[in-house]
Amino acid sequence: MKKYGYLGPKGTHCEEALNTYLGGEAITVPYQSIEKVISAVSRDHVSHGLVPLENSIEGTVNLVLDLINSDRDLRIAGEVILPISHNLLVRPGTPFDEISLIVSHPQALAQCRVYLKSHFPEAAVREVNSTAEAAQIASGGESGIAAIGSKSAAEYYGLSILEPDIQDCKENKTRFVMVSKEEAPETSRARTSVVISITDRPGGLYQILKEFALSSINLTKIESRPAKRNLGDYLFFIDLEGDYRNPIVRDCLEAIEDMAASFRVLGSYPVWEDTASNDKYTGKTPDPVSVDEIRQNIDIIDYQIVELLARRTQMVTMIGKLKYRWDTIRDQEREKEILNRVREIAARKGVSPELMEKVYRLLFDHFVELQVRQHTGTAHPQQC
Numbered sequence: 179m180k181k182y183g184y185l186g187p188k189g190t191h192c193e194e195a196l197n198t199y200l201g202g203e204a205i206t207v208p209y210q211s212i213e214k215v216i217s218a219v220s221r222d223h224v225s226h227g228l229v230p231l232e233n234s235i236e237g238t239v240n241l242v243l244d245l246i247n248s249d250r251d252l253r254i255a256g257e258v259i260l261p262i263s264h265n266l267l268v269r270p271g272t273p274f275d276e277i278s279l280i281v282s283h284p285q286a287l288a289q290c291r292v293y294l295k296s297h298f299p300e301a302a303v304r305e306v307n308s309t310a311e312a313a314q315i316a317s318g319g320e321s322g323i324a325a326i327g328s329k330s331a332a333e334y335y336g337l338s339i340l341e342p343d344i345q346d347c348k349e350n351k352t353r354f355v356m357v358s359k360e361e362a363p364e365t366s367r368a369r370t371s372v373v374i375s376i377t378d379r380p381g382g383l384y385q386i387l388k389e390f391a392l393s394s395i396n397l398t399k400i401e402s403r404p405a406k407r408n409l410g411d412y413l414f415f416i417d418l419e420g421d422y423r424n425p426i427v428r429d430c431l432e433a434i435e436d437m438a439a440s441f442r443v444l445g446s447y448p449v450w451e452d453t454a455s456n457d458k459y460t461g462k463t464p465d466p467v468s469v470d471e472i473r474q475n476i477d478i479i480d481y482q483i484v485e486l487l488a489r490r491t492q493m494v495t496m497i498g499k500l501k502y503r504w505d506t507i508r509d510q511e512r513e514k515e516i517l518n519r520v521r522e523i524a525a526r527k528g529v530s531p532e533l534m535e536k537v538y539r540l541l542f543d544h545f546v547e548l549q550v551r552q553h554t555g556t557a558h559p560q561q562c
Contacts, residue, residue: 189328192354262289270338280302282326283311364424372431375413394426
């Protein structure tokens with residue numbers, strides 16, 4: 179049987195999420211930290227590891243994104259969304275006024291920040307690796323210690339629930355992801371996670387997002403993280419509806435990969451549906467587009483072509499204003515360099531290189547004429 183690791187010890191929300199995900203008996207192994215769960219998958223100690231990725235109150239667990247991205251053998255192979263109820267746990271008989279220390283996982287403490295400030299303004303707060311570890315400490319430690327944890331943790335460690343549902347937002351949910359070296363089977367109702375590094379140019383992110391829009395692919399999450407290289411270099415983690423093996427999604431991602439400085443599919447996996455709630459994720463494979471939708475996309479592209487040509491005209495005009503001394507307005511080497519590059523890009527994109535060369539020769543003639551009119555009777559500027 180496959181082994182499944184999770185953030186332990188027993189009694190964590192992660193264990194509850196894993197049991198919900200599996201829906202039956204399996205070999206499960208608790209680990210003391212998120213790093214150890216993912217390391218166990220990387221070292222083949224377990225085949226899968228469940229870790230929290232994002233919470234509806236506190237947002238993304240950035241450590242998880244960084245760890246998955248740092249190991250190219252790892253993939254996201256599944257997800258489960260769990261409603262989270264935080265409870266104030268104490269040893270039986272402990273009253274409110276004796277609580278002097280509250281322990282829990284950093285995310286749990288953050289999700290109960292308003293409650294703690296209101297009810298225990300003088301109490302000390304300590305972060306530990308998990309809510310279940312906090313329950314362990316409260317059950318065996320000195321008097322006056324309370325833990326924030328789950329009902330199952332209270333039962334497992336013999337604690338009383340002094341107050342239930344203390345999270346600041348009652349609609350509190352956490353999304354957990356299954357990390358594995360194995361790829362999830364293709365499915366019609368899938369979510370795909372990718373990580374993209376964008377080249378440093380104006381409109382770089384816009385060009386990426388535009389491809390998703392033109393393909394009618396819905397994005398469910400976009401998160402930026404430092405690339406850990408130069409200050410200002412960022413990676414973009416994006417979740418989108420559809421399986422990357424679907425032709426529409428595949429073509430879109432291939433176009434994006436050509437534009438990106440780096441690109442990686444982290445995985446496609448079934449969308450989790452919370453059958454007990456109306457608040458469902460609606461991930462689905464994009465339907466084939468209609469003729470009207472294609473024409474709408476063509477109209478958008480036509481606008482962008484004109485917009486880019488207008489921008490290029492501005493750039494040429496700016497160069498024309500610079501005081502360079504040249505014997506001729508045409509820079510033949512520069513034109514040759516541009517034509518070679520354009521032909522190469524056209525061939526890669528499935529466009530006729532000959533057609534693109536004709537278009538660009540017409541553009542060259544137009545811009546030369548523009549600069550001649552601009553500089554009649556002056557020294558000739560460099561051609562762009």
